[in-house]
Amino acid sequence: MEQILASDLRKVFRRPDKGPGLKGSVRHLFERHYTETAAVDGIDLAVNRGEAVAYVGPNGAGKSTTIKLLTGILVPTSGEVRVDGAIPHKNRIENARRIGVVFGQRTQLWWDLPVRDSLELLRDMHGIGAKEYSATLERLVTTLGIENILSSTARSISLGQRMRADLAAALIHSPGTLFLDEPTIGLDLTVKDRLRSFLRELVAEGTTVMLTTHDLGDIEDICSRMVIIDEGKKLYDGGLRAVMETYARDRTMHISTVRAPSSIASIASRIPLAKVSEGASALEFNVSFDPSVVSAGEVLLAVQAEADVADISIDEPAIEDVVRKVYAHKLKPDVGPSSRADGSS
Numbered sequence: 001m002e003q004i005l006a007s008d009l010r011k012v013f014r015r016p017d018k019g020p021g022l023k024g025s026v027r028h029l030f031e032r033h034y035t036e037t038a039a040v041d042g043i044d045l046a047v048n049r050g051e052a053v054a055y056v057g058p059n060g061a062g063k064s065t066t067i068k069l070l071t072g073i074l075v076p077t078s079g080e081v082r083v084d085g086a087i088p089h090k091n092r093i094e095n096a097r098r099i100g101v102v103f104g105q106r107t108q109l110w111w112d113l114p115v116r117d118s119l120e121l122l123r124d125m126h127g128i129g130a131k132e133y134s135a136t137l138e139r140l141v142t143t144l145g146i147e148n149i150l151s152s153t154a155r156s157i158s159l160g161q162r163m164r165a166d167l168a169a170a171l172i173h174s175p176g177t178l179f180l181d182e183p184t185i186g187l188d189l190t191v192k193d194r195l196r197s198f199l200r201e202l203v204a205e206g207t208t209v210m211l212t213t214h215d216l217g218d219i220e221d222i223c224s225r226m227v228i229i230d231e232g233k234k235l236y237d238g239g240l241r242a243v244m245e246t247y248a249r250d251r252t253m254h255i256s257t258v259r260a261p262s263s264i265a266s267i268a269s270r271i272p273l274a275k276v277s278e279g280a281s282a283l284e285f286n287v288s289f290d291p292s293v294v295s296a297g298e299v300l301l302a303v304q305a306e307a308d309v310a311d312i313s314i315d316e317p318a319i320e321d322v323v324r325k326v327y328a329h330k331l332k333p334d335v336g337p338s339s340r341a342d343g344s345s
Ligand SMILES: Nc1ncnc2c1ncn2[C@@H]1O[C@H](COP(=O)(O)OP(=O)(O)OP(=O)(O)O)[C@@H](O)[C@H]1O
Pocket: 013, 014, 015, 037, 038, 039, 057, 058, 059, 060, 061, 062, 063, 064, 065, 066
């Protein structure tokens, strides 16, 4: 059954178009001009229960606006939206009881209250029974590792701790649908891993997750389906694997050396399956490779045989590049939950 349903969903923002200075403001009083932006422009979406969907696109594509429409924060200009059977902006309280929301940049914790008090306030707001509350709290505290921050105020904890506490706040009422907007932004790798594996567990248990992120690692770890939007319109809806294998394969290793390598060509000849290019200075160069063909370890061994390596870093493809490539090559959309490109359901 579909947990999230959007049909020809549109949201148009209207901004006053004033000329500069006082003259512009006065003229606007008599002659009103507006600029309209269709932030969400005819989106159709059907997400099944227990599905984890990555909702991605470049800056300004309309992701946050869609999430706001699905969570009832915004009212659509036209079209239909339903989450777990309810119309979010018409049944705001009912909807809030059934969904969990994490906006990575904001917190729903009370800033000056201990985390435990915030969770208790949410318990009262959602009318959760004592037994159910203590069982859910115990699970969240253990899985998210937040025992030692329960008595600290949200103001006084680190970003990683706050994100985990925020996730606990979003899940304290055991929602069936979880909306996550950049949930791992600014977190270190250990905390990211912990959050990602917890989210995988929830999905396996049947929670529906809609994830907005610029982090390809989040997407690969949590989701099996990807929806790409740009300028408010859907560009791709289908299996994640098809997109990743076609457009997000290559990694780039940036290498800096103690002495300038004698020849880039001789490095390239050792790793014919990779592409070697010059770097920003004579002491740097880059190797682009497909990890399914040649591993990072093999690349490094080949490089070390020719150059005195001082430091390396490896870039993952940016989500913006993936979107650009999907757009440029028109990867065939595989719309609909029952016909994923990678066969997942
Ligand atoms: N309240 C608003 N009033 C006017 N225009 C808005 C408003 N909110 C968003 N927009 C515009 O709608 C478009 C989509 O914005 P939105 O925040 O949904 O994009 P996004 O995909 O979430 O971007 P980002 O990745 O930068 O967060 C943008 O052009 C933005 O300027």
